[in-house]
Amino acid sequence: MPTREAAWESIARRKQSERASRIPSQWTIPSHLLPSDPPLPSHGAQNVMHIPSKLLSPSEVSITESYTIASLLTAISSSRLSAEDVTRAFAHRAAIAHQLTNCLTEPLFDTALARAKYLDTYLRTHKRPFGPLHGLPVSVKDTFDVAGVDTSIGIASLCHKPATHNAPLVDLLLSLGCVIIAKTNIPQTLASLDSVNNVFGRTMNPINRLCTAGGSSGGEGVLVAMKGSMIGIGTDIGGSIRVPAMCNGVYGFKPSNGRIPYGGQALTGVDGMSRTSIQAVAGPIARSVEDIDVFMREVGPRARLFGEDCMPLTWTSPPLGKVHSNEQPPQPPHGSGKHGELVVGVLRSDGNCALLPPVDNVLSDVAGRLARTPNVKVVELPCPKAWTKAQSVMSKLMGVDGGVTMAEMIEKTGEPLVPWMRTRFRKGKPQPLTRVAELQALRAELEREMLKVWVEDDADGRRTQKIDAIVCPVAPHPVPPIEGYNAVGMTSSWVLFDYPAGTVPVRDCTERDLQLGTPQGGKPVSSWDEKTRDLWDETKIDRRVYLGTPLSVQVVVPRLQDEKLVEVMAWVDGACKAGGPSSSTGSTGQGSDAKAKSKL
Numbered sequence: 001m002p003t004r005e006a007a008w009e010s011i012a013r014r015k016q017s018e019r020a021s022r023i024p025s026q027w028t029i030p031s032h033l034l035p036s037d038p039p040l041p042s043h044g045a046q047n048v049m050h051i052p053s054k055l056l057s058p059s060e061v062s063i064t065e066s067y068t069i070a071s072l073l074t075a076i077s078s079s080r081l082s083a084e085d086v087t088r089a090f091a092h093r094a095a096i097a098h099q100l101t102n103c104l105t106e107p108l109f110d111t112a113l114a115r116a117k118y119l120d121t122y123l124r125t126h127k128r129p130f131g132p133l134h135g136l137p138v139s140v141k142d143t144f145d146v147a148g149v150d151t152s153i154g155i156a157s158l159c160h161k162p163a164t165h166n167a168p169l170v171d172l173l174l175s176l177g178c179v180i181i182a183k184t185n186i187p188q189t190l191a192s193l194d195s196v197n198n199v200f201g202r203t204m205n206p207i208n209r210l211c212t213a214g215g216s217s218g219g220e221g222v223l224v225a226m227k228g229s230m231i232g233i234g235t236d237i238g239g240s241i242r243v244p245a246m247c248n249g250v251y252g253f254k255p256s257n258g259r260i261p262y263g264g265q266a267l268t269g270v271d272g273m274s275r276t277s278i279q280a281v282a283g284p285i286a287r288s289v290e291d292i293d294v295f296m297r298e299v300g301p302r303a304r305l306f307g308e309d310c311m312p313l314t315w316t317s318p319p320l321g322k323v324h325s326n327e328q329p330p331q332p333p334h335g336s337g338k339h340g341e342l343v344v345g346v347l348r349s350d351g352n353c354a355l356l357p358p359v360d361n362v363l364s365d366v367a368g369r370l371a372r373t374p375n376v377k378v379v380e381l382p383c384p385k386a387w388t389k390a391q392s393v394m395s396k397l398m399g400v401d402g403g404v405t406m407a408e409m410i411e412k413t414g415e416p417l418v419p420w421m422r423t424r425f426r427k428g429k430p431q432p433l434t435r436v437a438e439l440q441a442l443r444a445e446l447e448r449e450m451l452k453v454w455v456e457d458d459a460d461g462r463r464t465q466k467i468d469a470i471v472c473p474v475a476p477h478p479v480p481p482i483e484g485y486n487a488v489g490m491t492s493s494w495v496l497f498d499y500p501a502g503t504v505p506v507r508d509c510t511e512r513d514l515q516l517g518t519p520q521g522g523k524p525v526s527s528w529d530e531k532t533r534d535l536w537d538e539t540k541i542d543r544r545v546y547l548g549t550p551l552s553v554q555v556v557v558p559r560l561q562d563e564k565l566v567e568v569m570a571w572v573d574g575a576c577k578a579g580g581p582s583s584s585t586g587s588t589g590q591g592s593d594a595k596a597k598s599k600l
Contacts, residue, residue: 006415008198008199008414011156011199012198015156016200016201019105022106022107022110023095023107027092027095027096033051033100035100037204039209045547047207048101048209053065056093059085059089064090064093067230068290068321069230069286070291070294072086073132073133077129081135082116083119083134083135083179084117084120087113087135087137087181088116090137090230091113091137091182094109094139094229096226096228097206098223103219103226104182104183104184105183105185105200106149106182108146108180109182111180112182116179119135130177131176133295133298135179136178136231137229137230138173138179138233139180139183139223139228139232140170140233141217141232141235142154142186143186144170144264144265144282146166146183147163147165148162149163150162151163151183151266152266153197153266153268154197155188156413157412158266167261167263167264169260169262169306169307171306172307176298182229184218184232185200186215186218187418188415188418190216193216193488194213195214202482203218206226206248207225207249208545210481211479211545212483214243214244217240217241217244217285218244218247220234221244221285224286227287231285231295232284234282235283236254236280236281236491237281238488238491238495241254241284241503243488244285245285245503246475246503246505249550250503251285251287251502251503252284252285252502253285253502253503253569254494254495255500255562256498256559257309258310259300259313259500260283260299260307260310261303262279263309270401276433277401278495278496289504289570289573293321293570294319294321296315296562297319300315314563316563333571336467342377342568342571343377343467343469344379344467344470345467345470347470347471348380349383349476350390350490351525352391352489352529353489353525353528353529353532354476354520354532355476356476356536357520358478358509358513358546358551359473359551361512361513361551362552365506367380369575370571373571384449385449390489390493391488391492391493393442394495396439397436398492399428400439402428402430403426419483443496446497447497454466465558469555469568470556471553471555471556473554474491476529476532477532478546479550480535481535481541481545486535487532499559500556501554501555503552503553504572504576505550505552506552506576508547508549508550509549514544516544520536520537555568
């Protein structure tokens, strides 16, 4: 007797059919260009980064590849390009990216084109742009409400229940003149670093199909990397902006809490619970530091007008694109050093995991480049005990609601847990208020301890800052195989401390980094470290899977110094390119043949 179909299966089938119907037939990719699924080691990396340019018109290639945000906005506002043509080019490229990687949940091409036509009419009629981001193609993570569109987050029970209002951030973006072209894929429960769910399936890494695309903003990382969106909006609580940026060779920016509106998203727990535990933040994934700067200087100062959860943010520094243009040499960086140097601390481990050689190598590369940058002082920092302890406290705070709401949404239609979640997610009991208070007290203790990394006291108790920024890994391992992402302590801890943090791509992994035939020395320092070591053990993995994948570093600054983070990210990015801060993308994702300027 045939097995009865679970409710979620018919919902997923309908949802995928609806998604496919929103991609124009003339944009369908020839079957011979589609990669093989499921990916097998015998298939190799199946890098698809080059395919969109083969299928787009020359003008579409130019529009989607040749501009920074600033230059694209100038071209639109001066009528050299129409918002409609720009939107159509990005929509076409997004459709191609999706067919190659499964990165979209909700293609919004029709409404985006209607919006673009309205903006063009507005510009002709009023002789001025609608807003400072007039015509900018933007994508958003599926968690954000867009009126009239599902916010299903890949859970069947939330499908076919369209939002009635926009999220505050969506309203803010529209008020600035943006065009929302798509919503992007995420992992089941939003609590893993590999974007797969039962409704939409798995998002694939366009650089190496054997490796993860990251999560939970995995669809955003992929779409931005494939240039199907000019900038993408993700969210981050454990690393969900910075990890996809690392996996796809682009730039990720996790601001401080309260800098970008976060409300108006799918409820994954009891409403208001996050204010008692840990609050996630929204932030951009972009092609360059300059693009992040342009975005944040428009969104940040206006955030408090739209988000009830936002505080004022000034953004007074000159635009990076002007300060570091070719017309004049950049001013040297400035910081808390004795002679005004920018002081950058290097952290090599959180005490829970030893770095695998490719990650340690790229961190040393970056530290060396920074040390040779005028007016930058680099210091190696010992691992703070607070950083080691933070991951455990963070995990406990993230689980105070017991996962009840999420579990019930999944159970409602009989959905199974995806493989990565089967041993990591279970329905528990909400913690009593006294336990939450105990955890918050532990958090405050760690925050006070961590403060000592940044400041120093003189003999009379007067305090000054001694470190301006930290450079550290995003993860202890390179971009891992599918389902292989391990410890998140190097990203989640900064959310616990509410420090702004960003991902900067540096170069691609080379054979020199792999140290083939050389086993990892030492002994595991934790259970997390044991799993990280498995990602290097040549009896369990072929290290060549990492070849050509992006290697990145993370930049961190003290709480609420978001503007400083962009500045330091620019100096790190520029140092890695052997020049001043640059607007060009770091890792090309083209493997060992990447352009020389992306390497050290």
